[in-house]
Amino acid sequence: MRCIGKGRKQRATPLTKHTVAILRAWINEQHGVPTASLFPTRTGVPLSRDGVEHRLAGYLAIASLHCRSLQGKRVTMHTLRHTAAMRLLQSGTDTAVIALWLGHEQLATVQIYLHADMAQKEQAIARLTPPGTRPGRYQPPDSLLAFLQQL
Structure with missing residues (x-):
């Protein structure tokens, strides 16, 4: 699909077969031609x-x-x-x-x-985990949490 984007730059985007089928049905429903605006306003100008x-x-x-x-x-x-x-x-x-x-x-x-x-x-940290340790979030013991709450 080709469109004109910000700064009047032409953009090209690949579409899946499913998306192409839906867009073709839409164009046929609108009685349009492939070069017409895909999403026109009610006056016919591009949205x-x-x-x-x-x-x-x-x-x-x-x-x-x-x-x-x-x-x-x-x-x-x-x-x-x-x-x-x-x-x-x-x-x-x-x-x-x-x-x-x-x-x-x-x-x-x-x-x-x-x-x-x-x-x-977390995935990045897991790749750096030293051998012999379990990857994942640290879960402090209740005794440590109780100590920290007393501070």
Whole structure:
């Protein structure tokens, strides 16, 4: 799929066969041609970034009625972008590939989005565990916790 992104840069993204099938059905349903805007507004012009944010906010409000954990959360397209980057990182995808996927010109830019989560930090520590010791979180004995609470 090709699209024009921020700064009028052309982006190319590979799609799965399943996604291609869904998009083809959508295009046929809209009586469009492959070169037409994939998500037009009701006037036929391409949906803007603000338009996408507006729709996301509307769907978030609906989802919040059924999923209380979403209430009060700020979810934006940038949040979804960051989440996609984190999922790619957690799957073992190289940061250079993630930078290309997000359309960054410099590899260092992707570091803004990629913050290691607790599971990744634990995995890194587990690789450094000395031989003969069990990996995992340290669980202090009750006597140590009682001593520390008395301080």
